Structures are given as C-alpha cells and as structure tokens.
Amino acid sequence: MTMLSRILGLVRDVVVASYFGASGSADAFFVAFKIPNFLRRLFAEGAFSQAFVPVLSEYRSQRDLGAVQALVNAVAGTLGSVLILITALAVLGAPLLAMLFAPGFYLEGGEKFDLAVDMLRITFPYLLLISLTAFAGAILNSYGRFAVPAFTPVLLNLSLIGSAVLLSPLFDPPVLALAWGVMIAGIVQLMFQLPFLSQLRLLPVPAIQRDHEGVKRILKLMVPALFGVSVTQINLLLDTVLASFLQTGSVSWLYYSDRLAELPLGVFGIAIATVILPSLSRKHAEKSPQHFAGTLDWAMRMVLLIGLPAATALFLLSEPLLITLFHYGALQERDILMAAMSLRAYAVGVLAFMLIKVLATGYFSRQDTRTPVKIGIQAAVANMVFNLILIGPLQHVGLAAATSMSAFLNAGLLLYGLLKSGVFSWQPGWAAALGRMLAANGAMIMVVLLMVPATEQWLSWPIADRALQMTLLVLAGVGAYLITLLLLGLRMRHLRHS
Known part of the structure; x- marks a missing residue:
C-alpha cells in the first residue's frame, strides 16, 4: 500500500x-x-x-x-x-x-x-x-x-x-x-x-x-x-526558507529532487518504522530486552538492504530519472539539470534519513523522548551551520548537501546512544550481510554505468523511449543486485524476523 x-x-x-x-x-x-x-x-x-x-x-x-x-x-x-x-x-x-x-x-x-x-x-x-x-x-x-x-x-x-x-x-x-x-x-x-x-x-x-x-x-x-522526531523535516523546511532568497525556481528544484529522494524513505524507511513501533512498544512493556534488540537489529539490516542500492541509483541516475518523470510541459531542460544537482546531494543522505526513522523508534517505543531531542538539536544546529557555509558557493545544492550531512550526524548519534545504553546490541551475521550488500551494490553500479545513455540522448527521446529505457535500467540494476546477493549466499531465512 x-x-x-x-x-x-x-x-x-x-x-x-x-x-x-x-x-x-x-x-x-x-x-x-x-x-x-x-x-x-x-x-x-x-x-x-x-x-x-x-x-x-x-x-x-x-x-x-x-x-x-x-x-x-x-x-x-x-x-x-x-x-x-x-x-x-x-x-x-x-x-x-x-x-x-x-x-x-x-x-x-x-x-x-x-x-x-x-x-x-x-x-x-x-x-x-x-x-x-x-x-x-x-x-x-x-x-x-x-x-x-x-x-x-x-x-x-x-x-x-x-x-x-x-x-x-x-x-x-x-x-x-x-x-x-x-x-x-x-x-x-x-x-x-x-x-x-x-x-x-x-x-x-x-x-x-x-x-x-x-x-x-x-x-x-x-x-x-x-x-526530536522531525529534525529532518525541520531541516528541509529551513532549506525552503533559505531557498526563497535564491533565484526563482530554487524552491521547486529542491521540491522535485526531495520527492525522489523521499521515495525509498517513504516506501521502506517510514513503513518499517511504523510497523516496528507497536511491536517494540509491546516488547518493552513486556520486559523482553532480547527480542527488543533483535527487532531493532532486523529493521536496520532491512533498511541497509534497500537503502544502499536506492541511494546509489538515485545518485547515478539523477538526470535520467528527472527527465523521464518530469521533463514535460512547463518544466524546462535547465530545471532538470538544476534539480539533478540537488538530487545527488539528497541521495548521499538517503541511507541516513531511513536509519533515523528506525533508530528513533528505539527511543520512542521506550517512552524516551528526551534523548532524541538532544540529538536533534545538535543535528539542527549543525544543519544551519552547513547551510550558511554551503549556500554561497553551491546555492540550492548546498542546502541539500547540508541536510544530508546533518542527517548522518543525527543517525550516528542515535545509534551511539542505543549502543551505549545497552538497549541495542549487534546481532550475529553483520559482517557477512554487509559484505554481500557492498558486493551486490558494486555489481549494480557496473551494470548501470555500462547501460545508461548520455543525458543528451534522454532529452531527445520521446516519452515512450524514455520509459522503456528507464524500465530496462531498473530491471537490470535490480537483477544484478539480487543475483549477486543470491550467489553470495543470501536466502529468505536471512530476511525473516522471528
């Protein structure tokens, strides 16, 4: 759904x-x-x-x-x-x-x-x-x-x-x-x-x-x-405030690129955080710390499994995606190129955006809202500092990059707090899982770079050709990723949470 x-x-x-x-x-x-x-x-x-x-x-x-x-x-x-x-x-x-x-x-x-x-x-x-x-x-x-x-x-x-x-x-x-x-x-x-x-x-x-x-x-x-829970949204809103001072179109460029960056966040990051919150809350109420840590660990692995290739694909295919989806009617070629630059900057932070949703749930399910607030304040202050440093040389792209940088700071501090308090502990199998994901991501990158046409070709194609080529690229990239995972030993039992 x-x-x-x-x-x-x-x-x-x-x-x-x-x-x-x-x-x-x-x-x-x-x-x-x-x-x-x-x-x-x-x-x-x-x-x-x-x-x-x-x-x-x-x-x-x-x-x-x-x-x-x-x-x-x-x-x-x-x-x-x-x-x-x-x-x-x-x-x-x-x-x-x-x-x-x-x-x-x-x-x-x-x-x-x-x-x-x-x-x-x-x-x-x-x-x-x-x-x-x-x-x-x-x-x-x-x-x-x-x-x-x-x-x-x-x-x-x-x-x-x-x-x-x-x-x-x-x-x-x-x-x-x-x-x-x-x-x-x-x-x-x-x-x-x-x-x-x-x-x-x-x-x-x-x-x-x-x-x-x-x-x-x-x-x-x-x-x-x-x-605490909405630091990412506050950062995005600050981008809009500052973008209102930039040239006409800056707010729209950030909007279109943010919408694509939010696709994996919404489809999987927010969805899995929504699903695990009632479960984690019940496990906390039932005083079941082992199952609590296991559920959180499973959620993080699932986020990495989807978030890593999603972020990579958004970065590599920023122009083709925007051209295929938005380059019709009133949206001009220059708008596509400007939005693509901010999309790359947002893509760098996609994994952090997704992890924040899951890691913050580890606090809220235990009715601890103070710790994420402290971390959120630090991330928001850092975001504003990054904004002021980057907006001059990079304009709207600097605003997107600052949001991604502060998201990694936020996610890192949330994870550190869960580990330090003993609420979360790494479950067995992380080294093998990360190795499989990185290798599969590398295979996907090679396939996509070999297949992707130049931006000029995308712009010259009619709608049907763009859609067909993008479909082939997506299928090839997903296929390379999944086949590599299977060849390296990933099985359905690794994706289940007991």
Missing part, C-alpha cells in the same frame, strides 16, 4: 510539473503546501504518533477495552481542540506565516507572496483534517491494521491529480486548484478511516479531559518529541 501511495505521488508530481513547472506560482504553492505538511509531520505523524502509540499499546496490553476507549476519546477531544485553535490562528495570520517561512518572497514583493498567502489560507485546514487522520491511523496501526493507513495517502495524490487536470482551467490563476485539492483530500482521507475504527469499536467520541492520566503522559512525551 505504501508503494502504491508513493508511485501515485510520483504521478502527482509529474502532473504538477507538467502543468506548472518551476514557475513562481509553483514556488508559491509548494510553500503553501509545505507549511501545513511540515506541521502535520511534526504534530501528527511525528511527535504525536511516537508519543501516542506506546501509551496506547500499554493500555491495550494491560487494561480492558473500556479504558482504551476512554483514552481514545480524551485524546481525540484534546488533540481536536488544540488543532482547531491553531488552524484558526494560522488562517487569520497567513501573511505572517508566509513571511516567516518564505521571507525571500516577502522581500521580493509582488504576486508570488500574495499568491502564497491566499493558498495558505486554503491549505492550512488540511493540518486539522490530516492530524485527525493520523490519529485514526495510529489506532489502526496499534491493532495491526497497517494497510488502511498506508493506503490513505493515495487519496491525497488522486485529489491533487484531479484538481490539476479538471479544476485548474476553472481558476485564475490555475494553481489555486491545487490548494483546493489539498483541502478536499483532507476531508476524504479522514472520512475513509472512520468505518475501520468503528469495526474495532474504537470510533472516537471526543471529550476534552486534559487531566486524564493517559493524555498527561502523551503530552509529556510529545513536547520533547515535537523536535
């Missing part, structure tokens, strides 16, 4: 690039969409889920259904009331928010800033709707119902595709249709999950009970987690 969502996300971006390119109006939409999207990841999928799921898992393990329902009701009421207040303030203060997150637009003045403000007023209520959707999804995940929350983002992608194709001719400027598509998606996504909560007999009846014991614990865990 996550794979389907990400594929449709790429289709969505292809449509948006074709209709709006890397224009000033596209820059304005990406800012208006990124602000509520950033807060969604911070409040909903980030800090809230990481604080809520461990407490809910504990209630499920140790209490009856009535106590679980009371917790769900209290959390729904508290979360909903806070989000309604935040949304109302944001809609009223949209110009201030736009100035804060895109100061370059404000200083430049003119239509781009005004357009960003107008669209922000439309898109911001998405935060309320999608946060409640994430709340429903967290409940479903805790009960092992992973498919429904994983499918839900498909509805956002379908809504934006439909808005671009069907509604944009009805608006002036046409890009306003995308903002309304975001709003429509939020409503549809929330409504979609409610029947599945009803099947679990956990449909929320919101009740504001801030003195509820479970709510207090969630809030206590959530406050520090607000920063």
Whole structure:
C-alpha cells in the first residue's frame, strides 16, 4: 500500500510539473503546501504518533477495552481542540506565516507572496483534517491494521491529480486548484478511516479531559518529541526558507529532487518504522530486552538492504530519472539539470534519513523522548551551520548537501546512544550481510554505468523511449543486485524476523 501511495505521488508530481513547472506560482504553492505538511509531520505523524502509540499499546496490553476507549476519546477531544485553535490562528495570520517561512518572497514583493498567502489560507485546514487522520491511523496501526493507513495517502495524490487536470482551467490563476485539492483530500482521507475504527469499536467520541492520566503522559512525551522526531523535516523546511532568497525556481528544484529522494524513505524507511513501533512498544512493556534488540537489529539490516542500492541509483541516475518523470510541459531542460544537482546531494543522505526513522523508534517505543531531542538539536544546529557555509558557493545544492550531512550526524548519534545504553546490541551475521550488500551494490553500479545513455540522448527521446529505457535500467540494476546477493549466499531465512 505504501508503494502504491508513493508511485501515485510520483504521478502527482509529474502532473504538477507538467502543468506548472518551476514557475513562481509553483514556488508559491509548494510553500503553501509545505507549511501545513511540515506541521502535520511534526504534530501528527511525528511527535504525536511516537508519543501516542506506546501509551496506547500499554493500555491495550494491560487494561480492558473500556479504558482504551476512554483514552481514545480524551485524546481525540484534546488533540481536536488544540488543532482547531491553531488552524484558526494560522488562517487569520497567513501573511505572517508566509513571511516567516518564505521571507525571500516577502522581500521580493509582488504576486508570488500574495499568491502564497491566499493558498495558505486554503491549505492550512488540511493540518486539522490530516492530524485527525493520523490519529485514526495510529489506532489502526496499534491493532495491526497497517494497510488502511498506508493506503490513505493515495487519496491525497488522486485529489491533487484531479484538481490539476479538471479544476485548474476553472481558476485564475490555475494553481489555486491545487490548494483546493489539498483541502478536499483532507476531508476524504479522514472520512475513509472512520468505518475501520468503528469495526474495532474504537470510533472516537471526543471529550476534552486534559487531566486524564493517559493524555498527561502523551503530552509529556510529545513536547520533547515535537523536535526530536522531525529534525529532518525541520531541516528541509529551513532549506525552503533559505531557498526563497535564491533565484526563482530554487524552491521547486529542491521540491522535485526531495520527492525522489523521499521515495525509498517513504516506501521502506517510514513503513518499517511504523510497523516496528507497536511491536517494540509491546516488547518493552513486556520486559523482553532480547527480542527488543533483535527487532531493532532486523529493521536496520532491512533498511541497509534497500537503502544502499536506492541511494546509489538515485545518485547515478539523477538526470535520467528527472527527465523521464518530469521533463514535460512547463518544466524546462535547465530545471532538470538544476534539480539533478540537488538530487545527488539528497541521495548521499538517503541511507541516513531511513536509519533515523528506525533508530528513533528505539527511543520512542521506550517512552524516551528526551534523548532524541538532544540529538536533534545538535543535528539542527549543525544543519544551519552547513547551510550558511554551503549556500554561497553551491546555492540550492548546498542546502541539500547540508541536510544530508546533518542527517548522518543525527543517525550516528542515535545509534551511539542505543549502543551505549545497552538497549541495542549487534546481532550475529553483520559482517557477512554487509559484505554481500557492498558486493551486490558494486555489481549494480557496473551494470548501470555500462547501460545508461548520455543525458543528451534522454532529452531527445520521446516519452515512450524514455520509459522503456528507464524500465530496462531498473530491471537490470535490480537483477544484478539480487543475483549477486543470491550467489553470495543470501536466502529468505536471512530476511525473516522471528
């Protein structure tokens, strides 16, 4: 389901690039969409889920259904009331928010800033709707119902595709249709999950009970987690702020390259972190440290197995991928070349982005939100220092490189903390596993470099030829990687977690 969502996300971006390119109006939409999207990841999928799921898992393990329902009701009421207040303030203060997150637009003045403000007023209520959707999804995940929350983002992608194709001719400027598509998606996504909560007999009846014991614990865990779990998103948002000072198109170049870099992160990194969080929370509640460490070790191996070739392929095939997916309609050849440079910089950090999701789960499942916060602050400060050093000589590419560098610092410190505390220990077989992965990655690199045509050829080909050549490249690269792994002794038993 996550794979389907990400594929449709790429289709969505292809449509948006074709209709709006890397224009000033596209820059304005990406800012208006990124602000509520950033807060969604911070409040909903980030800090809230990481604080809520461990407490809910504990209630499920140790209490009856009535106590679980009371917790769900209290959390729904508290979360909903806070989000309604935040949304109302944001809609009223949209110009201030736009100035804060895109100061370059404000200083430049003119239509781009005004357009960003107008669209922000439309898109911001998405935060309320999608946060409640994430709340429903967290409940479903805790009960092992992973498919429904994983499918839900498909509805956002379908809504934006439909808005671009069907509604944009009805608006002036046409890009306003995308903002309304975001709003429509939020409503549809929330409504979609409610029947599945009803099947679990956990449909929320919101009740504001801030003195509820479970709510207090969630809030206590959530406050520090607000920063710790979303450092990568904060860094990406800082990129947008600084990119608003650069030449027109910089925000869009970073957006398109970030979307490709996030494909392996979303398909596998976030998916596996989501799956292991309830399991790790239960193992911690049941005081089973050996199984806890084993689950975390398995998750790290799976991330490396997918993340290493994914990052390498993104780096090697940055121009061909962007040309194949986005070089239609309004997106020009120069936009492709500029986005490819930032994609390479993001690709370097893909493995670190994925590891952060898994390693942070090792802390949040034990209801330890303070340690990731301390590490997150260090990584965020480092990111800003790297940004200021690199933005001058490298422009938007420097912003992407700084994000990748700070991600490796973040992942390294998280791993060091887990090892030092004794929560995580390396399980047998790592040397053989790493050897197989590196050798297979080398075989994939050789095959891809031998087969990949020059950028000029990609640009000259029609759509069908690009798609066919990219399909052959992907199949050849994946085939070389998997065959080498099998020849070196990888078997299905190595991929299973007992």
